[in-house]
Amino acid sequence: MKADVQKYVSSIGITLDRFISQRQSDFPYAKGELSQLLRDIGLAAKVVNKAIMNSGLIGIEGPAGYQNSSGEEQQKLDVVANVRFIRALTRGGEVCAVISEEEEEMIDTGNRHAKYVVAIDPLDGSSNIDVNMPLGTIFSIYRRKTPVGTPPTLEDVLQKGTEQVAAGYVIYGSSNMLVYTTGHGVNGFTYDFSIGEYILSHPNMQSKENGNIFSYNEGNLYDFPKGIQDFIEYCRRNKFSARYVGALVADFHRNLLKGGIFLYPPTKKAPQGKLRLMFECNALAFLIEQAGGVATDGKQRILEIQPTELHQRCPLIIGSKTMVEKVLQMLEAHQETVAL
Ligand code: AHM
Ligand code: MG
Numbered sequence: 368m369k370a371d372v373q374k375y376v377s378s379i380g381i382t383l384d385r386f387i388s389q390r391q392s393d394f395p396y397a398k399g400e401l402s403q404l405l406r407d408i409g410l411a412a413k414v415v416n417k418a419i420m421n422s423g424l425i426g427i428e429g430p431a432g433y434q435n436s437s438g439e440e441q442q443k444l445d446v447v448a449n450v451r452f453i454r455a456l457t458r459g460g461e462v463c464a465v466i467s468e469e470e471e472e473m474i475d476t477g478n479r480h481a482k483y484v485v486a487i488d489p490l491d492g493s494s495n496i497d498v499n500m501p502l503g504t505i506f507s508i509y510r511r512k513t514p515v516g517t518p519p520t521l522e523d524v525l526q527k528g529t530e531q532v533a534a535g536y537v538i539y540g541s542s543n544m545l546v547y548t549t550g551h552g553v554n555g556f557t558y559d560f561s562i563g564e565y566i567l568s569h570p571n572m573q574s575k576e577n578g579n580i581f582s583y584n585e586g587n588l589y590d591f592p593k594g595i596q597d598f599i600e601y602c603r604r605n606k607f608s609a610r611y612v613g614a615l616v617a618d619f620h621r622n623l624l625k626g627g628i629f630l631y632p633p634t635k636k637a638p639q640g641k642l643r644l645m646f647e648c649n650a651l652a653f654l655i656e657q658a659g660g661v662a663t664d665g666k667q668r669i670l671e672i673q674p675t676e677l678h679q680r681c682p683l684i685i686g687s688k689t690m691v692e693k694v695l696q697m698l699e700a701h702q703e704t705v706a707l
């Protein structure tokens with residue numbers, strides 16, 4: 368191609384679909400189902416992104432008038448995102464069961480021959496909906512334990528984070544991104560509205576070994592274990608930057624790109640922390656470890672916690688390796704563990 372023409376038809380980059388197909392060889396045992404499942408998630412993410420963008424115009428802001436299984440008020444967009452993802456996963460055919468932060472029980476999709484299960488927080492940070500702030504979707508994918516062809520059971524969905532075959536998040540922010548791992552590094556894709564595709568924009572994302580951003584809910588400070596309070600004092604004395612969006616995906620994403628730590632320790636109101644192991648912590652723990660960072664509940668690696676219930680909560684300390692290790696040292700100095 369002539370050089371002057373090339374200038375006007377420069378490459379658009381690698382689309383999510385093409386990237387997934389190229390990475391198919393990472394899974395010699397798989398026959399393309401996982402790739403298709405990731406594409407289904409990408410499709411639902413586009414649909415949810417559209418709903419979020421239009422929410423003020425088509426009247427889907429505000430409370431839905433229901434509560435989710437944790438007794439929290441659901442927003443209309445929570446319900447919309449939940450339906451969109453479950454529908455995409457069910458109709459896509461690769462998933463035999465879905466668990467969702469917005470659903471009390473496991474959903475049997477009826478896809479008896481599907482090999483995978485998905486845990487999803489369809490719309491994380493929903494208190495940000497009405498105030499035009501970032502939101503997210505978080506997902507984990509596991510291989511089912513029960514034989515293909517049989518109905519799924521809780522054994523399929525109550526798996527440790529170490530069993531994840533893929534995990535990721537979508538961030539609906541100043542741009543829309545999808546970031547995921549299949550255990551071979553972390554890659555981020557930015558949505559190009561003009562062509563309706565996610566394009567690889569952040570290949571091989573790495574967590575900085577150290578950072579200077581700390582993220583936690585300041586209002587809970589005096590409820591935190593002493594070691595955590597000491598760490599926060601250490602951050603302040605070192606003039607680190609305090610940043611807290613109140614949407615985990617956004618706080619995590621910023622810290623991943625810039626270097627930092629996110630903490631949601633136990634509080635009096637939430638003695639096991641607020642965040643959910645299956646819907647929020649496991650996926651982000653898999654991603655941060657793949658990027659070279661650390662995720663702990665203050666006592667053990669998040670990925671090694673054996674879940675016993677779908678909506679189990681756990682404390683979360685996640686981010687740059689040196690910062691998380693500092694927290695653990697400070698907890699140890701008080702002979703504390705965050706987990707109760
Ligand atoms: P949600 O899943 O109901 O939206 O709750 C989870 C959110 C996280 O995104 C965020 O990190 C946390 O709750 C903020 O909680 P708080 O308002 O207590 O600081
Ligand atoms: Mg959530």
